[in-house]
Amino acid sequence: MKKKILIVDDDKSIRYAFRKTFAGNEFDVFEASDGKEALKVLKNIQPHVIFLDYSMPELDGFGVMEAMRDQGIDIPTIVITGYGNMNTAIKAVQLGAYEYVTKPLDVDKVRNLAKRAIEIYELKKKVVGLESTIRSLPQQYEFIGNDPKIQEIFKTIGAITSTPNEINVLIYGESGTGKELVARAIHSHGHNSGQPFIGINCTVFPESLMESELFGHEKGAFTGAIDKRIGKFEAAQSGTIFLDEIGDLSPHLQQKFLRVLQERCFERIGSNSLIQINSRIIAATNHNLEIEIKEGRFREDLFYRLNVIAVRIPALRERKDDIPLLADFFLEKYSNQMEKKIVRIDKEAVELLITYDYPGNVRELENIIKGSIMLEKSKFLTISSLPDTITGSPITSRLTFPITTTVWEDARRDALKQFERQFISQLLKKTEGNVTKASQLAKIERQSFQRIMKKHNLFSADFK
Numbered sequence: 001m002k003k004k005i006l007i008v009d010d011d012k013s014i015r016y017a018f019r020k021t022f023a024g025n026e027f028d029v030f031e032a033s034d035g036k037e038a039l040k041v042l043k044n045i046q047p048h049v050i051f052l053d054y055s056m057p058e059l060d061g062f063g064v065m066e067a068m069r070d071q072g073i074d075i076p077t078i079v080i081t082g083y084g085n086m087n088t089a090i091k092a093v094q095l096g097a098y099e100y101v102t103k104p105l106d107v108d109k110v111r112n113l114a115k116r117a118i119e120i121y122e123l124k125k126k127v128v129g130l131e132s133t134i135r136s137l138p139q140q141y142e143f144i145g146n147d148p149k150i151q152e153i154f155k156t157i158g159a160i161t162s163t164p165n166e167i168n169v170l171i172y173g174e175s176g177t178g179k180e181l182v183a184r185a186i187h188s189h190g191h192n193s194g195q196p197f198i199g200i201n202c203t204v205f206p207e208s209l210m211e212s213e214l215f216g217h218e219k220g221a222f223t224g225a226i227d228k229r230i231g232k233f234e235a236a237q238s239g240t241i242f243l244d245e246i247g248d249l250s251p252h253l254q255q256k257f258l259r260v261l262q263e264r265c266f267e268r269i270g271s272n273s274l275i276q277i278n279s280r281i282i283a284a285t286n287h288n289l290e291i292e293i294k295e296g297r298f299r300e301d302l303f304y305r306l307n308v309i310a311v312r313i314p315a316l317r318e319r320k321d322d323i324p325l326l327a328d329f330f331l332e333k334y335s336n337q338m339e340k341k342i343v344r345i346d347k348e349a350v351e352l353l354i355t356y357d358y359p360g361n362v363r364e365l366e367n368i369i370k371g372s373i374m375l376e377k378s379k380f381l382t383i384s385s386l387p388d389t390i391t392g393s394p395i396t397s398r399l400t401f402p403i404t405t406t407v408w409e410d411a412r413r414d415a416l417k418q419f420e421r422q423f424i425s426q427l428l429k430k431t432e433g434n435v436t437k438a439s440q441l442a443k444i445e446r447q448s449f450q451r452i453m454k455k456h457n458l459f460s461a462d463f464k
Contacts, residue, residue, distance in 0.1 A: 003118050004030060004046070004048050005022055005028070005051065006038065006047040006049075007029060008031075008032045008035065008037075008050065008053055009080070011053070015033075021107055034056045035058055035061065035067075036058050036059050039064060039067055046075070047075060048118045049076045049118055051078050053080050054088060061081075062092070065077060065097065076098040078101060079092040079101070080105065081103070086145075093158025093159060100151070102151065143182060156309070161186060161191070165278060165279060168280070168282070168308045169186065169281075169310075169311065170285070171284040171310075171313065172284075172285060175286050175360065175361065176358075176363030177314070177316070178362055178363075179284040184197060186280075186282060192239055195239030196235060197236075197240045198279075199241075200232050200244070201244045202246055202249050203245045203248045211256070213232055215233060215266050215268055215269060216268040217271075220270065229268075231266075234275055239280070241279045244284045246284065247286070248287075251299075261306070289307075290303075316365060317358055320354050323350075327350060330369040334369065342379055344381075345380065348418065348422060349381055349383045352390060353386070356390050369381075377429075377463075378433070378463040380462060384429055417456075420452055421458070424438070424442075433461060435449060435460050
């Protein structure tokens with residue numbers, strides 16, 4: 001018996017590609033050009049798997065999935081999108097998507113996904129339905145990326161939001177990778193997003209103060225305790241408590257924290273009354289805890305209590321294709337914040353940003369873009385806008401361009417174009433768009449200078 005596959009996409013070429021992919025005696029391929037047509041098709045046939053485009057006119061992919069859920073239609077659905085951000089990935093999982101993939105599509109991956117989804121269908125195994133309400137994150141807490149590793153994190157966040165608060169989460173990642181952003185995303189998309197999100201860095205306070213910060217204390221519990229204090233665990237209520245750099249907790253606090261995780265209750269310092277914990281506990285670390293355990297600095301039993309669900313965030317140097325996306329995001333964010341009309345980052349500047357390894361990860365890239373915007377007077381960022389940490393030398397003497405081909409003549413021609421554009425841009429920047437002064441510095445005729453500007457679509461107004 002042939003397996004039925006429904007392709008829902010408003011792009012004819014995509015539907016044609018799917019027909020070719022599944023051509024043969026094994027499959028029957030059905031099509032719909034938009035969401036409303038898809039729902040009509042589903043009234044007449046019950047496919048084994050659905051490939052569903054997210055962005056369509058009339059009714060988008062999520063609208064189709066919501067209608068399917070309301071009608072009790074439980075068919076493995078693979079969501080397709082041209083651009084994968086955190087909110088769409090999380091929502092796809094929450095609506096019960098079997099898988100979430102971004103274009104361009106890999107033919108082998110599509111075939112394998114279809115086969116696995118059909119197996120699920122035939123074995124009548126339901127995909128976990130995630131029903132928590134979607135709430136958009138504030139921009140300052142946005143966690144973005146198109147890298148496959150980041151897309152997998154989005155899916156994991158979506159899955160975590162369906163679990164009860166008793167399920168602990170451990171986030172791994174170097175400093176600056178966005179561990180708190182992931183924790184906030186889990187909280188903001190979960191069932192208890194209306195409850196507090198309480199964060200604390202385990203490296204900030206000495207041990208004596210950290211215990212009071214976490215658990216609170218009664219009046220007179222110790223010298224200086226002049227009033228009763230509510231601790232972080234109590235303040236979190238039924239929300240989320242985020243413990244950053246958990247690997248730096250002292251042995252004494254590790255032992256006490258283990259007891260809290262085991263019993264889901266604690267006592268304020270100086271009190272014998274137990275207080276129940278209803279919050280989700282998310283911990284994060286930039287240490288390799290397995291090594292810390294072997295060297296006796298971290299309790300193994302505490303590790304296993306925390307590591308129920310693990311999320312590993314890659315360093316920025318491991319997902320360099322996301323650098324242009326992140327740079328544009330920060331450009332828009334801080335240009336608006338500082339009320340500056342900087343419209344873009346020059347192509348050559350972006351290429352140079354990609355070559356840097358970012359020991360400070362995304363936080364370092366953010367600070368680089370923020371600092372460049374603060375000092376920039378023109379309408380776009382160029383190589384000369386970037387700090388010495390990126391350019392490797394004083395900006396005024398740095399000209400950088402990539403080798404585009406191994407053919408000597410072609411490479412020399414491309415390099416000359418890049419040189420002309422960068423050289424003219426830097427002079428215009430230095431003179432704040434004064435073409436006469438710039439041509440005098442270059443020691444060439446003003447008309448010749450203007451011809452080069454026109455050749456490279458450079459406008460003096462952009463540098464004023």
